[in-house]
Amino acid sequence: MSVPAGGPDETRVKHLELLQATIGRLGTNSFVVKGWAMTVSGGLIAAGMSGAGWTMAVIALITTLAFWLLDTYYLEQERLFRSLYERSAGPVPTQVPLFSMDVERYAQSVPWRRVALSRTMALFYGVSAALDVTVAAFLQLKA
Template structure:
């Protein structure tokens, strides 16, 4: 194996490692969404006969906590995508490739470039999932109050 081929293999392994991290972050956001729906549904089913605003407060708190956590992993995924893109560009530029740090996973320089967490929380992908969940919880609260009054 020539020195150049070995070098290409090492770069390929490095890019694969970054891609694995990106996939893990994407998987985390998927699991968080699944857990959000599972917990809310389970609590609603178990406490449906008990009309209590405290339960809905807990459900809203759970939703917000998972929303923040989901947005955090989405932010990390985007940061690692920037890292990946930058490293591929460095690899394709022969001058930059010589000074490129292999297996450097430091994402701090890319953190500044990414949006802040509150901005990510109101991004389209997050709002389209969490806003209907919050809306459904509010509707359940209103319906349960109306049923309790009657």
């Protein structure tokens, strides 16, 4: 690969900026998924409480779990790219080829189960899922 006119340091900085942009985009995606999870789950629970029945609460639970998995994917990817960034910014820049976006080598260090069951994910989606189950049980007993 040829080095641009700015030199190897400038090329390395561009690579790090590219990685930072990717990490930021993945973080934004995770935030948006959480917003959609709250909106959809809340809407389905409201529909269930207003007469649609306990099946709406069960659907809310299923969608909460689906959003949990999607959010886990984005956060796992973010952590993988953070690992790549740390390696690229390290003292030995030759460990990572310039403009490499290959994060597969870090997959072992970031297992998706650990991401899915992290404190923040378990708290956010666990509370939502527990609420969905509670409302479904309440509506089933009421029916």
